[in-house]
Amino acid sequence: MLEKSPNSSVVAYYLDFLVGSEYMSNIVSRRTSRQVMQDTISALLTRELKVRFGSKRLGYFWALAEPVLQASVIAIIFTILGRSSLSGVPVALFLLLGILPFRGFTKASTQLATAIKANKALFAYRQVSPIDPFITRLLIESATYLVVYSLLMIALFWIGFQVIPEKPLELILINLFMLSMAAGYGLLLSNLVLFYDDAPRIISLIHQPLFFISGIFFVITMIPAQYWHYLTWNPLLHFTELSRDAMFSSYKTPVGDWLYLLTITICLWGGGLSFYWVNRHRFLAS
């Protein structure tokens, strides 16, 4: 009978013997919702960084090496073709200014598109809401992008390239613009990923051909003006055009349009947020 309902002091003694007396006393304090979100995002950050970079030893290395390798392959092709400068600027710098924002955009948006779905198991905890893993990945992608960008520029400067931008503020602004558009686009895509499991594959398939029409290895002035309208709908082209405009004093972009980028960004954010709100229960449900 003692087995079935021992008095509480016997229970306490036996359990303390098993697991220690401090157990069951970790204080869950009452916090404001802002504090809860901060704690959640910092916990998710640690987790996500570990998954992303910890499992592969060379995780951080590849973040840097990938754009460099890509640029050098194209640079080698250009050199074989006998061109070491384009519009009077060195090929390597020219290419990096195209590759970096393009890769930044496609990488960030595909990562963000799957952020919510990948962390679904964690919504069992009331502290974690679907937007938290999204914000976490946005922070990681933005920080990685800005660090990689700066490190590559410093490396080029060290080798002896002229990397001081002609209009530094505009170069910073266009990159922040790119990140915020990627975020809006990623939020919109995460709704698609919610409904179609194959969506990430299709998205990356669509991103592939964009590599050739986003002005990575050309500037728009190399193309006859009557064909420009086939290319200028693509906001990624505007990022590369405006980046080079801000970097090189010798290049003036005839098509780069800040207002167009702003419009697209606002539309993507508007669409992304509305669909997120409509589907907020579905994001939670397992």
Next chain:
Amino acid sequence: MIHFRNVSKFYPTRNARAYIFKDINFKLPMTRSIGVLGPNGAGKSTLVRMIGGADTPSRGNIDSDLRISWPLGLQGGLQGSMSGRENVRFVARINGIRNTSSIECEVAKFADIGRYYDEPIRTYSSGMKSRVAFGLSLAFNFDVLLIDEVTSVGDATFRKKSQLALKRIRETTHVIMVSHEMKQLQEFCEAGIVIKNQNFVFHSCIQDAIRDYQETYVKL
């Protein structure tokens, strides 16, 4: 006190909305432990998940100023790619605990699964998973503990240990428990809820709840 305001929950089906709960207005007193009764598919888990904030009502809202645990169930909660320890660390952090080393130790002791504690959760058996999940939820001073048939998968040692633990915190923590084992409900709960007609009926005595459940659903 857990306050249900106009709570409805439905799932869209091919033809129409399948309502699980419809327009519930109720103040659930949390002065004692509550067992949740109902047949499969009645919405026991959904109810517990909504109370725990893992799911939201389709309409209305549930609020409470108590500290409620996450729904402690067989699926969900623990992330398969992370180890037991990392899961513990994560949950401690989202609950606002900065220094997680002591809690990691305590849960390790309770779960008692040896080196598996540092292996990914997906390599665990269901019994090991519930050891970690249960040990973890017991490490905090929650006012309400939501238990969704998690104690039923463990072996004898684990069952004994979790029984002791639940008894020890009886004065400060009450459970809301889903179980098909009447014996277990009788042992841990004083009050009961029976889910019927897209609503629930609260009985302040678990015996009444069990009788009501058997009269409504158990027909042989």
